[in-house]
Amino acid sequence: MTHTAPPPSSARFQSFEDPGHREGAARIGALRAALAQRGLAGFVVPRADEHQSEYVPPHAERLAWLTGFTGSAGTAIVLGDRAALVVDGRYTLQAAEQVDTALVTPVPLAETTPEAWIEANLPPGGVLAYDPWLHTPDGLAKLERAAAAAGGRLEPQNLNLVDLIWVDRPGAPRAPVVPQPDALAGETAADKIGRVREALARAKLDALVVSDPHNLAWTFNLRGGDVAHTPIPLGYALLPREGMPVLFLDPGKPTPEAQAALSGLAEVAAPDALTARLDALGSAGATVRLDAATGAVALRRRIEAAGGRVDVGPDPITAMKAVKNAAEIAGSRAAHRRDGAAMTRFLAWLAGEAPGGAVSEIAAVARLEAFRAEAGDLRDVSFPTISGSGPNGAIVHYRVTRASDRRLAPGELFLVDSGAQYPDGTTDITRTVAVGAPTDEMRDRYTRVLRGHIAIATAVFPRGTTGAQIDGFARRPLWEAGLDFDHGTGHGVGAFLSVHEGPQRIAKTGHVALQPGMIVSNEPGYYRAGAYGIRLENLVLVEERAVAGGERPMLGFATLTLAPFDRALIDPGLLGPAEAAWLDAYHARVREELSPLLDAATRDWLEGATAPLGG
Template sequence: MARFQSFDDSTSPAQGPERIAKLRTELSRRGYDGFIVPRADEHQGEYVPKSAERLAWLTGFTGSAGTAIILQDKAALVIDGRYTVQAAEQVDTTVITPVPLAETSPEDWLAENLPAGAVFAYDPWLHTSDGLKRLKQAVARAGAKLAPVEMNLVDVIWIDRPAPPQAHVRPHPLAYAGETAEAKLERVRAKMAEAKLDALVISDPHNLAWTFNLRGGDVGHTPLPLGYAILPKKGRAQLFFDPAKMTNEAGAAVGDLADFVDIKDFLGALDTLGTDKEKVRIDAATGAVALIRRIEAAGGTVDVGADPISLMKAVKNQAEIAGSRSAHLRDGVAVAHFLAWLDREAPKGKLTEIDAVEALEAFRAETGALKNVSFPSISGAGPNAALPHYRVTKSSNRPIAINQIFLIDSGAQYEDGTTDITRTIIVGEPTAEMKDRFTRVLKGHIAIARCVFPKGTSGAQIDSFARQPLWEAGLDFDHGTGHGIGSYLSVHEGPQRIAKTGTTALEAGMMLSNEPGFYKKGDYGIRIENLILVEPRTIPGGDREMFGFETLTFSPIDLRLIEPSLLTADEVAWLDNYHAQVREKIGPQLSGETRDWFEQATRPLN
């Protein structure tokens, strides 16, 4: 049994019609003509507590991104390319229409479908300043009015809504954090001084956790303590949590740097910032409109911009880098045991997707250091591998069949680091097309791994390197090439990313994923993912400060899926060198039939 993952079907398409009907009744009772339900909590987080799973409860859709717009006569669920198939399966499409984000945005759909003169409601705790601007413009285009609500209208009808989480807040050891909270606060306050700020409201729990070297357990798979902080330019900070979360250990760790305050007093503290006429930074990415309005209503000045902590957190220090390397070696041993086991057992024809998830988690648990998985494992056999964000349930569980591709994307949370790895494996014999597509994805992966670039380069400038081999065959994939990684925090961490939207310049110490893919709907999917670290590079004769990537993940890439004729000599050399490193770092910790399998799996290609 998996300790950290469930395979239950938590929602059903049948729940949507009744709940949407109840919401429409509530809208009518209050004089509203529609309501927007984003996949977000009060911190605009990707991973949210059960009490904030409003979109899933209302519609049945469980993806990590999406927006429902409920009008009296129609409803839409706007989702990106990762979730097109999932949305169609999870919602009752006679009541709510899945709308691909690539075709229309939530705002455009609203502008086209909201009746003139209508009053459209929204929850100011679930929208940022920029998000609200777009929403206002859309409603204005429809000739309608926008109205904030005091209480989320889904919460009004959600009678058995779970209570907010109360996991204990605990200190994150300095040996892993690598920098004291006091030193971090000094750096943050220097940035505040540059911007002439009187205070910073820390609305992103990741930033709060990193700054004060704290961790929690309020959301699944990410050690987050949900709460807020107010950091004045001088004096003690205030950390706002439910008192049930507080521990003596956390209090002792924070010491004189901050006071722990009941979350019930948070709004009053915002009022005080306003009455004191403070200039307050609210994070553009995670700061809710409700925060802005509260401060401004009390007389304060709000400066909406980037929380300076986000970029600081993205650049890992030496302790965090050393911890990640250690975590990846530990994880590499567990993954090697899993891949050897899979290669022995899958050809017998008795394994399922759930079997694979449970086995991999068990191998990681055997390390004795596993705190959690870093996200629910994506374990896709055959057609399910073509769904980039597929999550196996008891009803969707497929056998791992012979002559089919099996894809597993998984990760672990260790106290010294967070991991994320995808491997695509052939069970039996691949087709020529599978080998062609796999090799093109591998070429893109190698292009990113070998990339050298000048300081100031963004992820958007690098993203196409991973796509070129696919583009040459008229192919592509509909997700970013890489996301940032936290240090015993979120497996998805910004602002850095390798994607068309990745505008942040990459800096030495940033960690990202390198995961190009290819997906043939209804047939198979391919993704090869390693984590990488931005590091300085010296180019003889060059006159620019340059960076490259160090690969952190060490695990065999399936040689049986490679078409060697498509690889250049340099690409073959990279692959052989990578596998030599895998053998050197992981091999000594393996024995018996696993070691025998491993030696064969990491042999030179030619």
């Protein structure tokens, strides 16, 4: 049974427009004029909002508006005669395609940091301007050292200079704030607040500034819609060790249900009341924790100017949020079953339609979103779907636009990395499939990536192990062939919150110990520029693991994601017996758990897609 793809315009949650660099010359020219009028040598434009969010609201998309670059991380430094855009390995190819390289030079982070570029290019005596709401204290200290090394200095601006020239800038979002039911949260907001207060007491702190909206949403069991793909309300909270917390939200945002849930639990004040409350804390001589990851320099300076002491460090909520409770784990399993059924319907549809050349990247996105909507309870996609055919699949965080859209063609690979937000969980899955017959090289690379994926899925490790210590497990099969990939192997995932959640991650920089209840992704890959990309991603749950005769408490991973891998791309001769056994067992579980949720035609397809390797 086949399905007809809806037209691209039917995609519900994703835009396919690309700002590109059509107006880049005029916009950068306007910024340089503003710099010259103020006697400034340059301006730093990070991809950030006041909360250091990954997904920012339209009015905070300053980097995209100025340069055309739409990635989720990057920093532009615009001087009077040159400009650079520093991006990490995920966005090297994307940045080169999206920006006007005659105006802005894309710079790989692996070669040059923003600080190193500033040190090398800021003219002696030059004043580099910045917005203190868009930088953390640690980040600003690095910029200050770089400017000083160049013989210049940094200077804060009360008004962001991009906002000054962005004449049609959108307004701030005002999405409703709703309660997250305790049955799904697994813990009341009052109990969470109590745990935070205990952490403040242990650290001898008087109050916490909650600058991360994800932490605000988790602590107070609230959800919102101020940014795309992540159900959070933008705002701040002050959580004192004693006394009632204060939420700083647009007063029109909380629904009556949210107001009722907050009654007696927290005060709600307008956002512009935050500075006065910070002044009051400072004048009382309070010691206030400011989150090192998301707390803006402007917050620190306000408290200190009023006489308070700022303790920059981790927000204790971040670590609490990372460890999922029984209700959140149950919700994640339920969400993954629903999502797996939708993904399997999509893969079956794709197998029937793609070889004929009728499917484009955008049409694939639209069809996958439709299947997820039909599965029920879909609130949003958890990030813009990466739908990359052929060479586009080699762009790690490729985002299809109407200009870049191409049809899936026989002899190519198609990479689709997608996820969804459901009230009971957040999903993220990547599958790579062959359209027609793959080459021997494609099968070799795919199987090596799969072996790395299995190595993570089956890893057993002692308590206290960090993601950095096991990151190499995923890379070894590629290393053996002189290959690698330039992104982390896994990131944390929230519970109907951010699809990219810290502090846990499996990466060379993942220095936080993994704990039972944490959810992380398992997504090794391989990318051949200009030809194809391969990534295989499941979400896994850290859990206790009993080892017969073991002497130490051990942990392992339980796989949450349910969807078949492409057997046509697997070279059984490269798999060891244990790896083949894992794959057959995983496919048997996929078949068992998803079949009841599928129509007869898709069940028939799944039988073949999950058949044992030797069958």
